[in-house]
Amino acid sequence: MFDGLGNRLDSVLTRIKGKSRLSPADVDEALVEIRAALLEADVALSVTNNFVERIRSVAVGVAASRSLTPGQQIVKAVDAELVRVLGGESLKISYASKPPTIFLLAGLQGAGKTTTAAKLALHFRRNGRSPLLVAADLQRPAAVEQLRTLGERASVPVFSQPTDPVSVAKAGIDEARRVGRDIVIIDTAGRLAIDESLMAEISSISNAVQPNYTFLVIDAMIGQDAVNTAKAFNETLSLDGVIMTKLDGDARGGAALSVKEVVGKPIAFGSTGEKLEDFDTFYPERMASRILGMGDVLTLIEQAERTLDEEVTKKGASRMMEGRFDLDDFLEQLRQVKKMGPLKGIMGMLPGVPKELKDVDIDDKEINRIEAIISSMTIDERRNPKLIDGSRRQRIASGSGVQSHQVTGLLKQFTEMQKVMKQMGIGPASATRRHKAKSNARKGRRNKR
Amino acid sequence: MGSYSGWIMHLLFLVLVYLIAVLVVAAGGVYISRQRRSRLSTSSKKVMPAPPGTLTARGGEDEKAASVVTEQAPVDNLASVVSSDVEEREPPKSLSAGLSKTRGVIGAALSRMKLRGGLSEEFWSELEETLILGDIGLEISRDLVSKTRDAFRQTGLNSSVEAIDLLRRQMLADLEGKERSLTLFGEAPNLVLLVGVNGVGKTTTIGKLANYLTSRGSSVILAAGDTFRAAASEQLEQWANAANVEIVKGSSGGDPASVIFDAASRAKAIGADVVIADTAGRLQTSSNLMGELAKIHRVAQKAPGTLSEVLLVVDATTGQNGLSQAKSFSQAAQTTGVVLTKLDGSAKGGIAFAIERELGIPIKFVGTGEKMGDLVPFDPATFVDEICG
Incomplete structure (x- = not known):
């Protein structure tokens, strides 16, 4: 939807590339773009304005350095600053010497507290702890049933009673002591930060149970209101950390920055899907690239490392470098990509993919078809597609259950791709100064090896 | 059906090639750079975030292939769509180009300067910030304020109250003439x-x-x-x-x-x-x-x-x-x-x-x-x- 900061700055700064150095006006223009990128990512206005001011000196420095790639340098600086702000101290859970360790979850309606409670419970259970979930949301219809169902899925017991939230929370702690659970996670009703009576209520829950950790659960899609909410909850409860939910959507998640700035406490966990396992430690680097619209390459690589066969990938890489990537290699890599799950999800994580390409509705069945076509070729045909004449094409088509023109289409596409890759294998076809400099450096390095 | 499925195939292929190239390059690059590092017997395993803009430039060799990917897009006609999109993202034309540049924090020095209309630059950027704070979004906020500003100048008004009223009317005009009640007039249910x-x-x-x-x-x-x-x-x-x-x-x-x-x-x-x-x-x-x-x-x-x-x-x-x-x-x-x-x-x-x-x-x-x-x-x-x- 929105351009990433990289694209934004590039389009501003390419216009002035010819100049030997950036003028103060150019710097201002770059800062305007940085501000726009942050606002479009839903970073709160006040936080954005402070952030941009901090970047100013960096940008001025870059301008003075006569860099050939001022855009990239500024983006790098912004990224680094984001990571610095988002990161800082990470939260290390220290368990209470006298169990149970008590966790209190608070947040707005619909932020995902109940699901998060169950995810957190599963997280602790998997770390060898024995958690107890306490359902203190007696307000929303069926919230207790929801937590019970989720608790069952996580194999974690759920405690509740139809009294009032403060009593339930207190009784839950007693119950944990009685049955010997060493972690208690208290789910509370969603409440608006401006609802005084409900804020007073959660304050009395907190006073009654004296939690070791109080987490604000916040939706990654939240906009400018994030600061107000975070501020109010922090003032009422003195938060220990934040849990961000719905990170599997395409929200840029600028709220992470706003909340971190206001609360000054770490973002402890991130929730990335509807399954209870989709819950992970929060990674500031990833959040930074996400806010700047640069794709989540690290997650992608991690996923790739988990699912891809190292040998096969390496082979593919070297064949590609040598410009000898044939249909057989293609098939092999295609099967690897398939293992990583639906294409659309993978595409979303890639940086620099044009929006139009990301929006294309990709039917994974088409991939199966391509796989079938190539599988119906002999090894010789895959290595040398020129062998494929009319009758071979007919055989391949009927072997894979497609029309013969589809086989032709695939071959044509592949030849085109090969052409492009070959060009690249020899040297960049339309290199800008930047690319050329890089490739020269690379050639030097390669010669040394 | 033939040409349609041909088009789909074309697109799908492009996407696939793109993906494979990036994945091979990204994952392969990590392995290669890891190997190299282990050869150098460095213990650090941390993968640095990619410098933005270049796709997955980590390690050495992969940079070239990364540019393969970058330059592959133009093969397809999608590229033209993309570039026209970039062109559309020019800052909105309001007042003079010089002034629009100085909006917001950037124009802190200029902002106190009184304009001929009687309202300061600061007033207008505060107005814009009010809209941004309401989650209207940067572009629409800019557009609304710039339209209000134009209208303000043309009408020769001079108070901030009138300016805000103009903005209100501007926004109400955008919300005008819509059917807002439920249309439950079909065959039941x-x-x-x-x-x-x-x-x-x-x-x-x-x-x-x-x-x-x-x-x-x-x-x-x-x-x-x-x-x-x-x-x-x-x-x-x-x-x-x-x-x-x-x-x-x-x-x-x-x-x-x-x-x-x-x-x-x-x-x-x-x-x-x-x-x-x-x-x-x-x-x-x-x-x-x-x-x-x-x-x-x-x-x-x-x-x-x-x-x-x-x-x-x-x-x-x-x-x-x-x-x-x-x-x-x-x-x-x-x-x-x-x-x-x-x-x-x-x-x-x-x-x-x-x-x-x-x-x-x-x-x-x-x-x-x-x-x-x-x-x-x-x-x-x-x-x-x-x-x-």
């Missing part, structure tokens, strides 16, 4: 489908909507179409009891489309006027779940009666992602209106303005609390007043 991302308040809205319609004399049946979320149908059932309407439920994890179809059949049989159908919350990025929604929509169209409304429920705290939600949900299920929930909080819900202005989907109702009566028809004037602070 009229089906109202509620869709949206997780946690926006679909189920609660249905409870309140059921009450709203029954208190106006309609007979209503609820369809518990959220068969995914734990206890969603129990939650809806409690609302059904409170609103004293019938509910049709399926089994947990069952097929949502058939629950909705059953409810429509039931409504037809007993002569009910309206079926309000719940659906599971889904993020618009999940293609499987959006596919499921498209199916629900298709089935709802074929169900007895008329599919009259598809309401997108939007949480007032939502930021700019709301536009992406509205686009995707409209694509999958042809949304006919927006219900803006949680407007009783400190969030202003400006994203709904953006959705209506950009996509033409009218805001129909607003939710203002957790009680049965906390759902009211949308009133543009109140809404705009709130946003303008």
